[in-house]
Amino acid sequence: MDLFANLWMGLSIALTPMNVLYLLAGAMIGMIVGIIPGFGPSAGLAILLPVTFGMDPVGAVVMLAAIYYASMYGGTITSILLNTPGESATVASTFDGYPLARQGRAGPALVMQAVASFVGGTVGVVLITLLAPLFALLARNFGPPEYFLLAMMGMLLLVVMVGGNWRLGVISALIGFALGTVGVDLETGQQRFTFGSAELIGGIDFIPVAIGLFGLGELYFSLWQGLHLSRTGSIVDYHRERRFWPEARDFIETRMTLVRGSLLGFVVGVIPGAGATIASLMSYSIEKSVSREPERFGKGAMAGLVGPEAANNAASAGAMVPLLTLGIPGSASTAVLLAAFLLWGLRPGPLLMSQNPEFAWGLIASMYLGNIALLALNIFAIPLFVWMVKTPYRILAPAVILVCTIGTYSVNGSIVETWLMFVAGIFGFFMKMFGFSPAALVLALVLGKLAEEALRQTLTISRGSFMIFLERPTSLWIIGITAAVLLVAPLLRRAQPRD
Amino acid sequence: MKRVFILAILALALGYTYFAFELSFLSSTGRLGPGFFPRVIGLGLIASCLYALAVEWRSGGTEAQERGLWGVAVRTALLSGLFVALLNVLGGLVAMIVFMLAALFMLNPGRVLQNLAVAFLLPIGIYVLFEFWLNAGIPQGMLPLPV
Known part of the structure; x- marks a missing residue:
């Protein structure tokens, strides 16, 4: 009963005219972020964070969350029409999406991906509604040892499962932790690594680093690869097709795919470090293995498009569970969302739902509305997005640099932070080129203070003994789950494409 | 070039670890001090960089992948x-x-x-x-x- 009352309260908050406006703006921006190749949701969120400073906290977070999950919708449009995923979580959608478009079925493919994204996203939000309060209740028993282990679990899984080289992932994470130690030590008040600089006393701000690594770094890398020289002439012209809407058999054949993709995506999304990319690729592998016609996969099987789409949207919803209930982000995008929460004075964790119910339930309710809005946007605003896809990268690139720089400056009016963003951009370029993980660096920078505080508290409680992690049942559970996922990790990695 | 990049990170890690050892390991109340975590991170970073360098040297480099605009x-x-x-x-x-x-x-x-x-x-x-x-x-x- 409480559940419905809370959801009703959330809806009444989400449905205020200003919040609806922010939600629609976030959905639209997220779609655009998803469409631009080499520009993921982490970059979009980090760059647009300063834009939300003039808003009230609920409206700001509703808009940022909408950008986050809308980018999953947007990335698929280019996967289907251009054979170029707008972002990594939509790579699997190119496997059958583009062949469908080449066969003259771009319209049905676009509509089915919108429906699959809507179903995956909505199932994900329903599961958040049901499970988030339970997670929060469970997490009330968590102490410093469990928080330290959870932070480590997120880092470890991100390093092991995402990207090709775990050794470079570990280095990236350790650099993030090292940057997180700059500033005043909270327990003793002693300055660390500030070298007399007043600007460093408050520590290294997360926003310039994230904007630099994800915004500028990705952009320099894309230019280095020659993305500005590529032409968009090979867009499939879906206007000339006779049939825009899918046939009944498309829905009938993929109904179980939708269910499997949504449930799998949510479960993978909840695991810190796993995320939407792995969920979509796993879903593709599963659909191919359970299909009666596996030979059709890669040649235009609707299930090969629908499964990954449902999975990546459900995963992006699932990733909100550890963020909201434990305060532990499982990916770079949710790390930016965590930073946004903290910026607004909201501390995600077990107490969020009881201490700030308007905020927590307002956000969850807005996700229901956001998915409905995105379904409509995805079907009826396709021409607008196709027009945006045609905007050449050589014009987009300077515009992105402009927004990154001015956005960073506007956070604190600090030219030092703007230089920091620039340096992070150069560093991010090399990280990207050599296979390091900017996402692990950013996640470690966000989690660093929390992890250090939790570890020091844990060792104070245990008088310096690490055995405390094995003596507490909850800690043992977390260690067990981490070990189990690490054992499964090689299988998950195998689901990722080689190139 | 990748080796140079890792070497640069290693140099920074050495500097970071040096300053981490300048910080006190225990606080005045006998609890873990401000130097504890940075020492762990610094030593971990040095070890990871050395291992990555060793692997990189054995693999023979990635110059072919570094051609771009x-x-x-x-x-x-x-x-x-x-x-x-x-x-x-x-x-x-x-x-x-x-x-x-x-x-x-x-x-x-x-x-x-x-x-x-x-x-x-x-x-x-x-x-x-x-x-x-x-x-x-x-x-x-x-x-x-x-x-």
Whole structure:
């Protein structure tokens, strides 16, 4: 009963005219972020964070969350029409999406991906509604040892499962932790690594680093690869097709795919470090293995498009569970969302739902509305997005640099932070080129203070003994789950494409 | 080049660890002090870099994967740095227009009208958004604008 009352309260908050406006703006921006190749949701969120400073906290977070999950919708449009995923979580959608478009079925493919994204996203939000309060209740028993282990679990899984080289992932994470130690030590008040600089006393701000690594770094890398020289002439012209809407058999054949993709995506999304990319690729592998016609996969099987789409949207919803209930982000995008929460004075964790119910339930309710809005946007605003896809990268690139720089400056009016963003951009370029993980660096920078505080508290409680992690049942559970996922990790990695 | 990058990180890690050992391991109350975590991180970073270097040396390098359009990437990075440097000198709006003109004529040559339109309209739009709507405060530069 409480559940419905809370959801009703959330809806009444989400449905205020200003919040609806922010939600629609976030959905639209997220779609655009998803469409631009080499520009993921982490970059979009980090760059647009300063834009939300003039808003009230609920409206700001509703808009940022909408950008986050809308980018999953947007990335698929280019996967289907251009054979170029707008972002990594939509790579699997190119496997059958583009062949469908080449066969003259771009319209049905676009509509089915919108429906699959809507179903995956909505199932994900329903599961958040049901499970988030339970997670929060469970997490009330968590102490410093469990928080330290959870932070480590997120880092470890991100390093092991995402990207090709775990050794470079570990280095990236350790650099993030090292940057997180700059500033005043909270327990003793002693300055660390500030070298007399007043600007460093408050520590290294997360926003310039994230904007630099994800915004500028990705952009320099894309230019280095020659993305500005590529032409968009090979867009499939879906206007000339006779049939825009899918046939009944498309829905009938993929109904179980939708269910499997949504449930799998949510479960993978909840695991810190796993995320939407792995969920979509796993879903593709599963659909191919359970299909009666596996030979059709890669040649235009609707299930090969629908499964990954449902999975990546459900995963992006699932990733909100550890963020909201434990305060532990499982990916770079949710790390930016965590930073946004903290910026607004909201501390995600077990107490969020009881201490700030308007905020927590307002956000969850807005996700229901956001998915409905995105379904409509995805079907009826396709021409607008196709027009945006045609905007050449050589014009987009300077515009992105402009927004990154001015956005960073506007956070604190600090030219030092703007230089920091620039340096992070150069560093991010090399990280990207050599296979390091900017996402692990950013996640470690966000989690660093929390992890250090939790570890020091844990060792104070245990008088310096690490055995405390094995003596507490909850800690043992977390260690067990981490070990189990690490054992499964090689299988998950195998689901990722080689190139 | 990848080896050079890892070596640079290793050098920074050595410096970081040196300063970490300057910090006290225990606080005055006998609890773990401000130097504990940085020491763990620093030593871990040194060990990881050495291991990555050893693996890299054994694999024989990645020079073939490092071929790309260096010229355009370096020029764009230099322009971005120049843009940051000009922010406090020319002021936000003028610096944005100057940067956009330079970047667009470099990346999108031959389209004068298109470049001029984008280079003026986009900065004005961003200026209005941040300065007036978000009240975020764009740098005014040495000669502030009359608006």
